[in-house]
C-alpha cells in the first residue's frame with residue numbers, strides 16, 4: 001500500500017502471461033558466509049548418511065527382485081513404504097544443481113537410484129514403479145473400478161507422487177536422462193490405471209490425499225509436449241475442494257491442510273501451461289485466503305495438520321502440534337508459480353517470511369535433523385529427526401529444502417529486467433554478486449559481473465524499489481530496508497501477537513526441562529513433542545499499555561534444542577492478576593471439594609475402575625476427551641465406599657456437548673434421578689449432584705454404595721468423566 005506508483009507499474013508489466021521467470025537453482029550460488037550455509041551443510045551430511053539400498057527395498061520387494069539391504073523402519077515399513085526415495089531423488093538433484101556436490105558422491109547416488117528404479121520398472125513390466133505395500137492388489141482393484149480399496153491403505157497415490165516428483169527433478173535439475181524415461185512410463189501407467197474410472201469414481205478417489213499428481217502430469221506435458229498429460233492433469237483436479245475456490249469461497253476449515261496445498265500447486269502449474277485465467281484466479285485465491293487469514297507470523301498454517309476455524313486460532317495457541325514443515329514447503333512451491341505469473345511483492349514477502357522463520361529453523365545444524373511440527377504454544381518445544389530412524393513426510397521435504405534456498409532470490413523478465421526478491425549473500429552466475437549481512441542489518445549491495453542496461457527491481461519489504469540504469473562491470477547498486485521492531489497480531493482478532501524485527505520472528509528461550517523425545521526414535525508418532533507443557537512460570541505475557549520490550553529476544557531461527565516462546569498474550573497486569581485470582585479461587589474450591597470427597601472413580605481409567613469393582617454392558621466404551629478420560633454404555637457400575645459417612649450425595653461430571661442421552665442414576669438398586677443430557681453446556685464440563693436418601697445406605701451390610709448408570713431410552717448412559725461420593 002505504501003508504494004502505489006511502483007505497484008501500478010508492476011501491474012502493467014505483468015499483463016502478459018508468464019512474464020517473469022525465476023532463475024534455475026543451477027544459476028544461483030549461496031556464498032560461504034550465507035546465513036543458510038549451515039543448513040545446507042547439515043543437509044548434505046544427512047543425505048549422505050541415508051543408505052540408498054535400504055530406501056530401495058520396498059521397490060525391489062514389490063517388483064519381485066531380491067533386496068540388497070534391510071528395509072528402513074518407521075514410516076518406511078508401516079504402510080508408506082518407499083515414499084522417502086522420491087524425496088531423496090529430489091534432494092540429491094537440488095543439491096547437485098545448487099553446486100553442493102564437489103566430491104561427486106551425490107551425483108553417483110542419484111544415477112544409481114534411478115538405474116535401480118529403471119530395473120524395478122522393467123521387472124514390474126507394466127510401467128508401475130513404486131514401493132506401495134500390496135500395490136499389485138490395490139492397483140488392479142482401481143483399474144477394475146473399485147476405488148474404495150484405496151481408503152483401506154495409507155495414501156498410495158501420495159506415495160506414487162513422491163517417486164514421480166523425484167524422477168522429474170532428477171531429469172530437470174540434474175540431467176539424468178533415464179529418469180525422464182522412467183517418469184514418462186510411470187505417468188502412462190497412472191493414466192492406464194485410471195482411464196476407465198468415470199468422473200464420479202475419479203472424484204471419490206481424489207478424496208484421499210494424492211500429493212501433487214496433477215502437478216507432475218502437467219510437468220510431463222511440459223517435458224514431452226504431449227497434450228494427453230495435460231488432459232490427465234485436469235482429471236486429477238479435486239472438485240470438492242477446487243469448486244469453492246473459483247467462487248472465492250474459503251471452505252477449507254476442517255480439511256487436512258497439507259493434502260490440499262500440493263493440489264493447488266498443480267492447479268497453478270496447469271493454469272500456467274494451459275494459459276487459463278480461471279485456474280490462475282482459483283490458485284491465487286487459495287494462496288491469498290491461506291496466507292492472509294490462516295497463517296501465523298512464521299509463515300505456517302493449521303493445527304494438528306488440519307485447517308482450524310477462521311475466527312479462532314485458540315487451538316493453535318494451545319496445541320502441541322503446530323504448523324507442519326512440509327505444508328510450508330508446498331506453500332513456497334505454490335508461491336513460486338504465482339510469482340512467475342504475476343510478480344507481486346506480497347508473494348515475495350510471504351516467501352521470505354516462511355523461508356527465514358519456518359523452513360530455516362526446521363533444520364538443526366548442530367546435530368543434523370529436521371522438524372515436523374513447530375508448536376506456537378508458549379514454552380513448548382520441537383523434536384528433530386535422526387537419520388536412521390525417522391522417515392516422516394517432513395524428513396522427505398526437509399532434505400529437499402536446503403538445495404532450494406537459492407530458488408527464489410533472483411528472477412528476470414526478458415534480458416533487461418531483473419528482480420532481486422531476497423537479501424541473501426549469493427551470486428547470480430555471470431550477472432551479479434549480492435553482498436549482505438541481512439537480517440543483522442537491512443542493507444545489501446549488488447555488484448554487476450557484466451554490463452547491464454535495464455531495470456532492477458529490489459524488494460524492500462512489502463514493495464519493490466525500481467532502479468533503472470546502465471551499469472558497467474564492477475559497478476554497484478545498494479539498497480536498504482526497514483528492520484524496526486513491531487508486533488504482528490493473529491488474524492483472528494485475539495490478543496495474541498508475535499514480535500518481529502523486519503520480517504524476522506523473534507523468540508525467547510524458556511529452558512530445557514523435560515523435552516522428552518527431543519531427538520526422535522523410530523516410534524510411529526515420535527515426530528510429536530509429547531513431553532509435558534511448560535509451566536505457567538515459563539510463559540510470559542506482555543503489557544499492552546507499555547512500550548515494546550525486546551530484552552532477551554533473538555531470531556527464532558537461532559533457537560534450537562530449547563523450549564521457546566514466539567507468541568505472547570498482549571493484556572494488562574490487572575487482567576492477568578484477575579485470572580490468577582480466579583485460578584486460585586477455583587483451586588481452593590477444588591481443595592474443599594476434595595476434602596468432602598469420601599471416594600472417587602475416574603471412569604475410563606483402568607486402575608480406578610478395577611479398584612471400584614467395575615461392571616459394564618457389552619457395548620460400553622471408554623476414551624479421552626479435553627484432557628479427561630470417560631466411559632459410556634447401556635449401563636456401567638462401580639462400588640464406592642463412604643468410609644462411615646452418612647449424609648451423602650453422588651456427583652457426576654459430563655461433557656456439555658453430549659446430548660440425546662437419557663439414563664438413570666441408581667444407588668444400591670434405588671433410582672435417585674433420571675438424567676437427560678441435552679448438549680446445553682457447550683465446550684465445557686459440568687457436574688451434577690444427586691443426594692442419597694438414608695434408606696439407600698441400609699441396603700448393603702458393608703455400608704458401601706453400588707452406583708449404576710443405566711440408559712432408559714435404548715441409547716447410551718454417559719459419557720461420565722468423574723464419579724464421586726461426597727459428604728455434605
Ligand SMILES: [Zn+2]
Pocket residue numbers: 324325326327372392393394395
Ligand atoms: Zn510433513
